[in-house]
Amino acid sequence: MAIRGRWKLLVYTVILSGAVLGGVLVYGRIGVQRPGGNPMNDSRFTVDHVCLATDKPFEEVARGFERQLGRFDPDVYKSLAAALAAGGDAEGARARIEAMAGPSGFMLFGTNDHGALLRLAGQKRKAVQYVVGNPLFALQMTQHDIRASLYAPLRVLIYEDERGRTCLEYDRPSSLFGQFNDDRIAPVASMLDRKLEDLVTTAIR
DSSP: OHHHHHHHHHHHHHHHHHHHHHHHHHHSEEEEEOTTSOEEEEEOOOOOEEEEEESSOHHHHHHHHHTTOEEOOHHHHHHHHHHHHTTOOHHHHHHHHHTTOOTTSOEEEEEEEHHHHHGGGTOOOOEEEEEEEOHHHHHHHHTTOGGGGGGOSEEEEEEEOTTSOEEEEEEOHHHHHGGGOOTTTHHHHHHHHHHHHHHHHHHHO
16 A cells, blocks of 8 residues: 555656646746746747857858948937937937948947857857947837846857857847747847848958
């Protein structure tokens, strides 16, 4: 009887675990109760990762990449906020933002030199992360779902691998923004796919 009882408990445990796991796989999220009482939802989605490699030197690829970018000026945001709050011209504000974009339609928000950081670990690598985007592209998505701002601006990594090749990697925008399942966001994300692909392929051409 004791053995039969343990088997029943094991079966119930397996069934319960399967039901919970099935719910996570089907819905892609599960609520976790935190000490504060507010639930935390975890969600899962598939990301398409893109990697291009070339024999062109790192510096040459980086210059080709940067030439296609405008430069984002954070002070523009401050002046725009003040102007719009005072009843300023929204179209004029939009024009000032558009003027910051480069030939690719993107502007550079910042860089992170991970190669320099790796020297702390005794490694000599060339690796720079670029933060690129366009506030007006972002606006076309965030006005429908503010969570899209998690991935705007975008990130591109340019680095030199162990074989001396220069690699460019990024996550395809449509796969990042696709998790929001919004038909108003999807066309903008597809446009970003094309623009980002043009940007990196031009850099290695």
